[in-house]
Structures are given as C-alpha cells and as structure tokens.
Amino acid sequence: MLKLIAAVSATLIAGSAFAGASCTKHPKNEWLPEDQAQARIVEMGYKIKKFKVDGNCYEIYGWNKDGKKAEVYFDTKDLSIVKAEIGK
Numbered sequence: 001m002l003k004l005i006a007a008v009s010a011t012l013i014a015g016s017a018f019a020g021a022s023c024t025k026h027p028k029n030e031w032l033p034e035d036q037a038q039a040r041i042v043e044m045g046y047k048i049k050k051f052k053v054d055g056n057c058y059e060i061y062g063w064n065k066d067g068k069k070a071e072v073y074f075d076t077k078d079l080s081i082v083k084a085e086i087g088k
Contacts, residue, residue, distance in 0.1 A: 020054050020055060020057070020059075020073065020083075021054075021057050021059075021073035021082040021083035022082070023055065023056040023057035023073060023074075023075055023076065023082050024056065024075060024077070025056045026056070026075075026076055026077045030076075030077050031076040031077060032076060032077060032078075032079060034051070034053075034058070037051075037058050037074070037076070037079060038051050040079055041058075041060060041072075041074065041079065044065075044079075045064060045065030046060060046062055046063065046064055046065070046070060046072065047062045047063045048060050048061075048062045049061050049062040049063075050062070053076075054073065056076060057073040057074060057075070057076065057082060058073070058074040058075075058076055058079070059071070059072070059073050059074070060072050060074070064086055068086050068087045068088070069086070069087035070084065070085070070086050070087070071084070071085040072084045072085075
C-alpha cells in the first residue's frame, strides 16, 4: 500500500511540472490575431516550430534568440510571457 501511495504521489508531482500556464481570460475580440501574434513573437527573437492556442494562451514550441529550445506561453491580448521553459 505504501508503494502505491508513493507511486501516485510521484505521478502527481511529475504531472504538475508539465502543467500548462494560467493565462488571463480575455474576450476573443480582444485577442491579438494569430498571424500578428506570430509575427510579433518572431520579432521578439523566437523561431517558431509550432504555434497553437492552449486554453487562454498562445503557446509556441521552438527556439529562443540564443538558439535554446523553448516552450513559451503568451497572453493572447498583449503577448506578455506567462510561462517559459527554456532548454539548457
């Protein structure tokens, strides 16, 4: 039983490390259009491999200006970074 509890706890802790970001919910008519968002993200120095909407966030997978792998969540209205995971 103790092993089961430990396994479940480890799974929950590991799962929380991969959780998405909590972006502010804006009305859709206030969102920056996706094509404009992508262009501005590229201007910030990111190279986008994949761009998607994740809940109330824009999310990219790609590389930052230093060439490191990046998974970044942006606010859909002002493109502020809500969460970023940058590779080493």
